[in-house]
Amino acid sequence: MQPVRHSGENRARKEQKKEKHPHHETSCHFGSQEHRSGKFRINSRRGMEKMSHRLESFTERATLYAEQTRTADQSTGPRAGDSGLKLDRIDFGLDMHRQLGTLCWKRKNDRLRILLITSRETGRWVIPKGWPKQHVPDADMAMREAWEEAGVTGKIAPRAIGTFDYAKVMSREADIEVALPCRVEVYPMEVLDLSRRFPEAKQRKRGWFSPAKAAALVDEPQLAQLIAEFEPA
Template identity: 45%
Template sequence: MTILDSIVSEVRLMFRRPERMQFAALCYRFRKKGDVPEMLLITSRDTGRWVIPKGWPMEGKASHEVAAREAWEEAGVKGEASADTIGSFTYEKGMNKGLKIPCRVHVFPVVVSEMAKRFPEKGSRTLEWVTFTEAAGRVAEPGLRRLILDFQTQLLATAQPPVEAARSAAR
């Protein structure tokens, strides 16, 4: 098979395939000294761009469980994943030989309760806690940027950070 035949074959496959699906974790926490929420960004292993933990469906696991599992494997994060998605975004997943396939990523919030010192992908990514605004400025995908900012608005309007909850309980 010539190189041209190979390219034509891959292009045909690309157009025949439906949009692929992935599940992602928007990991967040409230700092102990303050009410400002922050979220976790990680770098992708291939390009080093800022992303959130995400992965492919896993047999026998619900979507939000997959998101939580990816957060553990990629960032060492443990917490409670909501079963409700906050939305989705699309991006082009780079595959072998330069092929790109469209993916729809369903995003689940994960409130972080613990970070492990050792986890499967430790050392292959950079992790950074940042404000939601900073995170939105770092990610490349416009749809993810919109989800981050919308979730921040929703979180600030409905959630009570642990410090404030403790103050309210003491009153």
């Protein structure tokens, strides 16, 4: 006759197995999204070491960028982008991340005017911009960003007129900034309507400027050139 095992013994055996084969659980974030549920289950020491190596590699590259921003030549001038520097003088060592921007314009008394908005963190003058979205045409996404950040609607061009680079700050700690290098594709849009109420109305200011004035106000040299040379089709 087989001996009867009590539930208490079964629980004890399960606990012993857990002690022999522990599962380590950690969270991993990449950019602004979490991978699946945000958790990886690692079942071996080798897997844990591999994950640690990946995190260390990212930290080293981010630290390298931070050191570059602190030791860059002062001739780069005023800090450009959300982190600062004129990006044609910086070797990021990181992949460029793609964004979509909107160059909003109108004519007033036969004079071209450019719309700029302030950034939420630093108050710099910038253009509306954001991330592309799967299954949404780039031009449509750029127009959506213009509405959310500037409260404008209008007629957007189907193709970008150029790009500019900047560093999007992801975190700040003491005097060190960790930033994500981004390349923004710029879509011109003729503004047909300007709303007082829009999603980020309380977080930003906006203003109309001549192309020369707008080019002087933005920090990114590539964007300044796009604005200065812009002529509506």
